[in-house]
Amino acid sequence: MTSAKDKPDPTDPNHDLNSIRDIVLGKDSSHVVDAVNRQAREIVRDVVTEALHDREQSDQSVNKILVPLVEKSVEQSVANRSEQMVSALYPLVGSLVRKSVSAFFAEFMQKTNQLIENSFTWRGIKWRYQAWRQGINYAEYITRKTFSFRVEQVLLIHAKTGLLLKSISVEKDAADADLVSAMLTAINDFVSDSFQQEDSAEQQSLSVVKTNDFTLVVKPGPNAILVGAVTGTVPETLNQRFDLALEEVHQIYHKQLLTYEGDNEPFEACDPILRQCLISQLNTTKKTVPWLAFIVMGIASVALIGGLTFRFIQLNKLSLLKNIGNEQGIVLLQANLNGISQFNLKLLRDTHATPITEWLKMHELNIDHVNVQEFPFVSTEPEIINHKIQSVIDRYNAVQFESMSAEFNGQVNLSQYKSMQSQLLAIPGFSLSNYSFDKLLIDTPKPAVNLLETREFNMLVNDINQSWIEFDIEQGQLSTMSKKTLSHVHKKLVRLIDLSIILNIDMRLLIIGISDKSGQSGVNKKLSEQRAFSVKQYLVKNAIKAHYIHALGAGEIDDSDIASNARRAVFSVLLLSDNNKSGFKQ
Amino acid sequence: MIQKKVAIIGATGVGKTSLIRQYVEGIFSEKYLTSIGVKIDKKLIELESKKVQFMIWDIEGIDQFSSFNTKYLRGTSGVIIVADVTRSSSFNEASTILLDVKKQLDIPCILACNKTDLTELPTDDTLKETTEKFNFVYETSAKTGKNVEAMFYQLATAVCE
Ligand SMILES: Nc1nc2c(ncn2[C@@H]2O[C@H](COP(=O)(O)OP(=O)(O)OP(=O)(O)O)[C@@H](O)[C@H]2O)c(=O)[nH]1
Ligand SMILES: [Mg+2]
Numbered sequence: 001m002t003s004a005k006d007k008p009d010p011t012d013p014n015h016d017l018n019s020i021r022d023i024v025l026g027k028d029s030s031h032v033v034d035a036v037n038r039q040a041r042e043i044v045r046d047v048v049t050e051a052l053h054d055r056e057q058s059d060q061s062v063n064k065i066l067v068p069l070v071e072k073s074v075e076q077s078v079a080n081r082s083e084q085m086v087s088a089l090y091p092l093v094g095s096l097v098r099k100s101v102s103a104f105f106a107e108f109m110q111k112t113n114q115l116i117e118n119s120f121t122w123r124g125i126k127w128r129y130q131a132w133r134q135g136i137n138y139a140e141y142i143t144r145k146t147f148s149f150r151v152e153q154v155l156l157i158h159a160k161t162g163l164l165l166k167s168i169s170v171e172k173d174a175a176d177a178d179l180v181s182a183m184l185t186a187i188n189d190f191v192s193d194s195f196q197q198e199d200s201a202e203q204q205s206l207s208v209v210k211t212n213d214f215t216l217v218v219k220p221g222p223n224a225i226l227v228g229a230v231t232g233t234v235p236e237t238l239n240q241r242f243d244l245a246l247e248e249v250h251q252i253y254h255k256q257l258l259t260y261e262g263d264n265e266p267f268e269a270c271d272p273i274l275r276q277c278l279i280s281q282l283n284t285t286k287k288t289v290p291w292l293a294f295i296v297m298g299i300a301s302v303a304l305i306g307g308l309t310f311r312f313i314q315l316n317k318l319s320l321l322k323n324i325g326n327e328q329g330i331v332l333l334q335a336n337l338n339g340i341s342q343f344n345l346k347l348l349r350d351t352h353a354t355p356i357t358e359w360l361k362m363h364e365l366n367i368d369h370v371n372v373q374e375f376p377f378v379s380t381e382p383e384i385i386n387h388k389i390q391s392v393i394d395r396y397n398a399v400q401f402e403s404m405s406a407e408f409n410g411q412v413n414l415s416q417y418k419s420m421q422s423q424l425l426a427i428p429g430f431s432l433s434n435y436s437f438d439k440l441l442i443d444t445p446k447p448a449v450n451l452l453e454t455r456e457f458n459m460l461v462n463d464i465n466q467s468w469i470e471f472d473i474e475q476g477q478l479s480t481m482s483k484k485t486l487s488h489v490h491k492k493l494v495r496l497i498d499l500s501i502i503l504n505i506d507m508r509l510l511i512i513g514i515s516d517k518s519g520q521s522g523v524n525k526k527l528s529e530q531r532a533f534s535v536k537q538y539l540v541k542n543a544i545k546a547h548y549i550h551a552l553g554a555g556e557i558d559d560s561d562i563a564s565n566a567r568r569a570v571f572s573v574l575l576l577s578d579n580n581k582s583g584f585k586q
Numbered sequence: 587m588i589q590k591k592v593a594i595i596g597a598t599g600v601g602k603t604s605l606i607r608q609y610v611e612g613i614f615s616e617k618y619l620t621s622i623g624v625k626i627d628k629k630l631i632e633l634e635s636k637k638v639q640f641m642i643w644d645i646e647g648i649d650q651f652s653s654f655n656t657k658y659l660r661g662t663s664g665v666i667i668v669a670d671v672t673r674s675s676s677f678n679e680a681s682t683i684l685l686d687v688k689k690q691l692d693i694p695c696i697l698a699c700n701k702t703d704l705t706e707l708p709t710d711d712t713l714k715e716t717t718e719k720f721n722f723v724y725e726t727s728a729k730t731g732k733n734v735e736a737m738f739y740q741l742a743t744a745v746c747e
Contacts, residue, residue: 161591161661163641178589182626182641189624189657262588262638262663 107183149232150280152214156249156270157181157225158260165224165260165267168274184209184218184227208234221246223257228277241277248273310340318343320363321370328383329353333375343370348377352387380429388427396420399440409439417442450503457499460492461573464509467492469535471567474519476530478538486535489571490542496573497548506576511535511551516566521556529553535569587630587637590745591661595654595687596668597679598647601700604728605668606644609738614729621646624658631742638742648679656690663745664694666737667720671699671707677716684719694744696722696737703727 056062131141153169155177162185164178187209209216215234219226219242226246230238249270250257256266318337325332329350338344349356356372386403393399399410399420412420417440424430467489469482478486493509500507513532515524532551540546557566594602603621608614610627625644630637643662648654659665665687669680684695697720699707707713707725717723721744724737 158661161589161641161663163589163591163661178639178641179626179628182591182628182643186624186626186643186658189655189660262590264587264589 148281149230149235149238151228151230151238151278153177153229154274154277155181155184155225155227155229156267156274157185157227158257159185159220159223159225161260161262162186163260163262165264166270166274168271168278170278170280181227184216185225188218188220188225217242219243219246221250223254224249226274226277232281235281238277238279241279245273245277314341317365320365321345323363324356324359327354327359328381329377329379329387330356331377338371341369344373345370346373346375348375350377350379350381350384352384352391353379378428385427385429389424389430392420392423392427395423405436406434407436407439411441411443413443453499453502457496457503457505460496460499461575464489464492464496464571464573468568468570469531470565471531471569473516473567474527475567476513476527476534478534483538486538487542490539490544493539493544497544507548508574508576509539509549510572510574511549511569512572513551513553513569514557514566515555517556517558525553525555527553528555531567531569587639588746589639589641590663590742591641591643592741592745593643593645593659593662593665594668595645595665595683596647596698597670597673597676598649600647600668600670600673600676601728602647602668603644605666605698605700605726605734606642608728608731608734610642612731614731624655629738631739633739633742633746636746638746640738640742648683653686654683656686659687659690662691662693664696664741666696666698666741668698668700669716671701671725672704674708674710674713677713681716681719694721694741696720696724696741696744698724698726698737700726700728702732703729 052062127141128138131138134141150170153167155164156166157163158165162182164181167177167181207218207220209218215230217228217230217234217238219239224246226242226249228238228242252273253267253270314337318335321343322332322335324330324335324345324347330353331348332345333348334344334346336344345356347356354362356370356374360366360370386401389401390403393401393408396410396412396416399408399412401408421432425432467485469478469486469489471477471482472479496507499505511532513528513530513535515528515531517524519527529552532553536546536549536551539549559566594606596602598620599618603619603625604614606625606627610629621644623646627642627644629640629642631640643658645654645658667680667683667687669676680697684697687693687695697717699717702725722737722740724733724740726733726737728734
């Protein structure tokens with residue numbers, strides 16, 4: 001059916017053309033549409049991509065139309081086939097989640113490590129250096145080095161907000177403790193959410209976070225969480241300590257925890273409670289000491305040092321031995337060390353030089369180890385010559401030799417002088433011109449006139465010396481008998497004094513009073529003095545000049561042979577004159 | 587100084603992480619790495635009378651397949667819910683999130699209409715309805731930094747009241 005509107009208008013200029021089109025293509029063009037439809041798929045297929053591209057370029061309308069369509073269809077397909085979608089995406093999402101979670105944990109660990117590593121004490125720096133040298137991480141180093149465990153840091157965290165209430169540490173407060181706290185609670189939320197059906201958070205929450213380097217001990221309480229960063233192996237006692245501290249915090253700060261609004265001021269005072277958790281245990285494991293190696297090394301080094309020391313001592317001894325060559329009258333020809341302890345000496349020695357054995361003793365050298373080859377030799381060294389001079393003059397009692405001034409002094413008679421001189425001249429290197437004899441007195445024979453007087457003088461001396469004066473028991477006074485004896489002695493003494501003047505001899509008479517042992521010794525001493533004085537008195541009364549006489553009391557004579565006749569005074573003539581000196585000596 | 591926990595929530599890809607990064611570090615990246623779980627940052631804000639330290643929880647994006655872990659909201663003092671101005675559906679999601687938050691907590695909530703450097707804020711009625719439910723609404727750009735600082739400052743003021 002067609003309406004009036006559809007009817008062709010004969011006045012229309014296109015009317016003819018349309019009539020022709022109708023005749024050619026048919027009234028409804030259906031066979032043309034049929035023909036185009038048959039080929040359209042191929043035509044569009046070839047141009048669709050380019051067409052979409054061009055259109056999007058010109059007015060961006062393609063995306064506007066396509067995006068909602070695509071979104072809608074994706075949404076629909078996800079809603080209808082969510083199971084299939086999830087299983088298709090699962091591997092992709094799984095790895096994405098793992099990557100993201102591990103990034104979170106890496107950041108968390110890094111922050112926590114900073115908690116522990118934030119110390120910059122001198123010891124900290126030293127350990128850090130050592131750790132770096134050993135190529136290990138600092139926390140690990142500390143543990144190995146010192147502690148079997150150490151709580152480095154304690155954090156008190158508000159359970160609800162994850163905000164850090166208070167933190168204390170061994171070394172220094174760490175900057176990111178607050179971040180670590182928040183992250184820990186986030187982990188806790190995540191863990192309790194992921195592994196729990198019912199909402200009983202406290203039972204399922206995290207209690208330990210472990211890494212290679214440290215352990216985070218997490219103690220969750222209803223309102224606060226206590227966390228300890230521990231290096232080393234966490235001991236069981238630590239858990240109890242943490243539990244107690246957490247309980248205490250809850251007891252004391254119950255109200256503050258419930259009404260916490262972000263102000264940490266009230267929790268400053270919980271420092272001592274937290275500090276109780278900052279415990280550590282020193283590493284007591286001792287290193288095994290390689291004793292055997294030490295002993296062997298010790299012995300070897302002692303032997304080496306000993307050997308070297310011995311060698312050193314021996315060489316030292318050798319150089320000491322060589323000093324023998326400096327000795328007068330000795331010429332060192334050779335000195336060496338034979339083997340390790342035998343010394344060889346080859347030398348020339350004057351008979352007057354110091355004997356080798358004596359020299360060795362003087363220098364505290366062991367003679368046993370010194371093999372001496374000695375050859376006779378005449379030395380003209382001054383000291384040896386002096387030595388030889390000395391041995392010559394030793395034969396003349398009254399002669400002295402001053403080696404320093406090269407002077408001879410004393411007294412000899414003429415014949416002695418002559419023989420001494422010839423002996424001195426026999427010494428090699430001795431020359432008379434080098435010595436002075438000015439102080440040597442040479443006796444010439446005395447004139448014959450005095451010979452008789454001298455003989456008489458000597459006889460009188462003998463006589464008087466052999467005389468004594470007898471006293472009665474306990475008597476200091478001369479008896480008549482003894483006065484008689486004394487008058488003989490007096491006569492001899494008068495003559496002796498005359499002769500001494502003639503002979504120019506200075507002399508004295510010594511009177512010694514003695515007593516026997518009967519009676520007290522104090523009395524006897526007095527008695528002996530009295531006896532000597534009685535004799536002196538008698539002689540002086542009889543014209544002997546007092547200066548010739550010395551009297552003294554010798555006290556008791558303790559000799560059984562003479563005890564019976566010890567009540568006496570005896571005489572001794574003392575000759576003081578120079579002229580008779582030689583006589584004294586001979 | 588007081589500490590406050592705040593959270594940034596919103597549909598996936600709206601720019602939560604970018605906003606925080608811009609605020610905390612002052613940088614922006616075109617690269618998109620979707621967040622999983624939660625990421626925490628901190629920032630100290632000096633208000634006129636006091637200092638506030640924000641612990642900012644960047645919570646993973648929400649879509650129709652996953653709602654966010656409400657545990658993450660425990661103890662939160664304030665939230666910023668982010669919507670993407672180029673994606674109107676993100677405003678619906680912001681409404682839903684707001685309801686979830688209000689169910690759990692009575693805290694200040696700010697709406698961040700993000701990516702305003704790309705397009706103007708749409709002016710339809712649903713959007714108006716949504717914005718009215720929030721305490722504060724900010725037109726932000728994590729890319730240019732527009733209103734980012736101001737929004738966090740406002741949040742700090744609000745949570746301290
Ligand atoms: N132009 C522009 N781009 C933005 C802005 N904010 C974010 N983007 C971009 O949007 C994408 C997603 O940003 P994200 O910050 O990762 O978004 P998100 O909300 O954290 O995403 P999820 O973590 O997956 O939920 C990234 O490519 C960003 O570069 C903005 O203000 N302007
Ligand atoms: Mg993100």
